[in-house]
Amino acid sequence: MKSAGRMIPYLISMLVKKPDTVLYPYVHANVPEHFRGALKFDQEKCVGCKLCQRICPTGAIAIEKLENTEEKRFKAVVLMDQCIFCGQCVDSCPRKALENTENFELASLDRKTLKVDI
Amino acid sequence: MGKIEIPLGPQHPALEEPESFNLLLQGERVAAATVALGYNHRGMEKACESRTYIQNIYLLERICGICSHSHSTCYVQTVEQIAGVRVPERALYIRTLIGELERIHSHLLWLGIAGHEIGFMTLFMCSWKDREVVMDILEMLTGNRVNYGMNTIGGVRRDITPEQAEEVLKALDVLEERTKYYTKVATEEVTIISRLSGVGKLSNEDGLRLGAVGPVLRASGVARDVRKDDPYAAYANLDFKVATDEHADVFGRTVVRVLELMESYKICRQVLKEMPDGSISVKVPGKVPAGEAMSRYEAPRGEDLHYVKANGTDMPERVKVRAPTLANLAAITHMIEGGYLADVPIVIAAIDPCFSCTDRMVKVTDLKTGGEKKFDWDGLRRYSIDFYAKRGVDFRNTSIGKEER
Numbered sequence: 001m002k003s004a005g006r007m008i009p010y011l012i013s014m015l016v017k018k019p020d021t022v023l024y025p026y027v028h029a030n031v032p033e034h035f036r037g038a039l040k041f042d043q044e045k046c047v048g049c050k051l052c053q054r055i056c057p058t059g060a061i062a063i064e065k066l067e068n069t070e071e072k073r074f075k076a077v078v079l080m081d082q083c084i085f086c087g088q089c090v091d092s093c094p095r096k097a098l099e100n101t102e103n104f105e106l107a108s109l110d111r112k113t114l115k116v117d118i
Numbered sequence: 119m120g121k122i123e124i125p126l127g128p129q130h131p132a133l134e135e136p137e138s139f140n141l142l143l144q145g146e147r148v149a150a151a152t153v154a155l156g157y158n159h160r161g162m163e164k165a166c167e168s169r170t171y172i173q174n175i176y177l178l179e180r181i182c183g184i185c186s187h188s189h190s191t192c193y194v195q196t197v198e199q200i201a202g203v204r205v206p207e208r209a210l211y212i213r214t215l216i217g218e219l220e221r222i223h224s225h226l227l228w229l230g231i232a233g234h235e236i237g238f239m240t241l242f243m244c245s246w247k248d249r250e251v252v253m254d255i256l257e258m259l260t261g262n263r264v265n266y267g268m269n270t271i272g273g274v275r276r277d278i279t280p281e282q283a284e285e286v287l288k289a290l291d292v293l294e295e296r297t298k299y300y301t302k303v304a305t306e307e308v309t310i311i312s313r314l315s316g317v318g319k320l321s322n323e324d325g326l327r328l329g330a331v332g333p334v335l336r337a338s339g340v341a342r343d344v345r346k347d348d349p350y351a352a353y354a355n356l357d358f359k360v361a362t363d364e365h366a367d368v369f370g371r372t373v374v375r376v377l378e379l380m381e382s383y384k385i386c387r388q389v390l391k392e393m394p395d396g397s398i399s400v401k402v403p404g405k406v407p408a409g410e411a412m413s414r415y416e417a418p419r420g421e422d423l424h425y426v427k428a429n430g431t432d433m434p435e436r437v438k439v440r441a442p443t444l445a446n447l448a449a450i451t452h453m454i455e456g457g458y459l460a461d462v463p464i465v466i467a468a469i470d471p472c473f474s475c476t477d478r479m480v481k482v483t484d485l486k487t488g489g490e491k492k493f494d495w496d497g498l499r500r501y502s503i504d505f506y507a508k509r510g511v512d513f514r515n516t517s518i519g520k521e522e523r
Contacts, residue, residue: 002311006302007240007303032254055172055173057172084180085262086267088172
């Protein structure tokens with residue numbers, strides 16, 4: 001049947017339902033498992049091959065040698081403003097030293113704080 | 119009656135994307151229309167030449183925020199063709215699944231946009247609410263809502279577990295029910311029918327002559343679909359119909375998209391049922407042998423085309439992208455001409471345009487003389503350095519000015 005206002009019954013039914021939106025900063029938003037969020041780096045596993053550094057599409061990650069340590073140790077310097085969270089470094093790492101976490105709340109007002117050692 | 123020329127755009131003529139149209143008006147009717155491309159050129163094709171094949175997947179994925187999987191699949195298909203890689207069956211099925219889920223989210227998005235353009239905000243709010251269901255599914259399967267990053271050269275990066283498949287099937291049931299409701303709304307609500315019928319007519323012959331693609335052409339009654347005509351991924355093994363409609367106007371395009379949604383649910387269910395076991399990717403060396411290839415993909419907006427020329431190194435020599443919107447631009451001017459000015463936004467929106475994907479050039483108009491000029495890269499660089507030098511900002515002694523001079 002063709003008529004106007006075909007969506008009105010549905011809209012009325014919506015009046016008694018809970019809102020579909022959540023009050024985000026006050027209510028925590030959930031992300032699924034294996035979400036590609038901020039990177040996590042394991043110093044124990046890294047052998048310093050720098051594959052991640054070479055494959056990164058935006059040049060956001062750099063592996064640097066740590067001074068004053070007995071064994072050869074490395075740290076990862078990530079430019080969070082350039083990282084596109086593609087997770088290619090995680091896929092490329094032969095020792096699984098890199099990992100994506102579920103952390104997505106990474107906004108900052110100061111650009112200097114976006115260069116992080118992990 | 120005198121004629122006046124007015125610009126439409128470049129700021130958001132229909133959707134939130136920049137493109138400029140010049141309309142010659144006679145009264146309220148559009149006598150002539152031209153598209154002025156070149157407002158949002160991003161130089162991605164050039165950028166591809168200085169990145170490796172793997173890095174290019176992520177760059178090309180960002181051509182479009184909505185059909186990101188389309189562009190990356192089309193590109194990896196091309197590279198796989200050059201390298202002569204046989205992609206595992208399971209990977210092809212996963213690509214198909216993500217591609218169809220993407221089509222579902224894109225068409226639901228379009229339905230909302232169409233409602234927004236004609237002032238039917240209820241439809242906009244409701245279809246975008248339901249779109250969240252498929253967005254969540256995509257996020258669960260791939261790890262991101264928009265840029266899925268599912269493809270890699272030689273297969274896909276993530277497998278689908280039985281639990282995830284179960285979740286997808288549940289979501290498909292919800293979406294199918296909602297789409298049936300929207301089909302009813304679209305075909306029975308008189309405000310939609312009378313607003314969209316007869317607007318932006320594109321006849322069968324004109325559609326073919328102007329090279330329209332995707333739902334725009336299918337709404338003119340031409341059953342042309344790359345998934346059927348030149349099957350890629352797993353489409354050759356799947357049973358589905360190509361949705362067409364005879365209305366040949368914006369209303370027809372709405373019907374085609376809603377029907378395509380129903381076909382997509384069918385395809386997704388088949389994919390999940392028939393998905394073979396096995397590995398999801400094969401290892402491909404970083405260096406791709408010299409050669410060239412072209413690949414086609416049915417993006418939600420129509421036929422997407424990628425061309426790659428390899429020269430034996432780990433970076434391509436040339437990458438060419440023909441986004442579906444570029445193919446539909448000639449049809450847009452034809453559809454606008456003769457119609458009312460008030461219909462222009464919805465006619466433009468009806469091709470589901472993606473202008474940023476389409477832009478391939480920069481045009482400089484001299485405001486004093488009105489002359490237009492084309493620049494090559496070095497010319498544009500020189501021009502900009504001189505332009506600022508005249509205004510007191512001298513780049514000539516800095517590293518920017520010295521380079522290539």
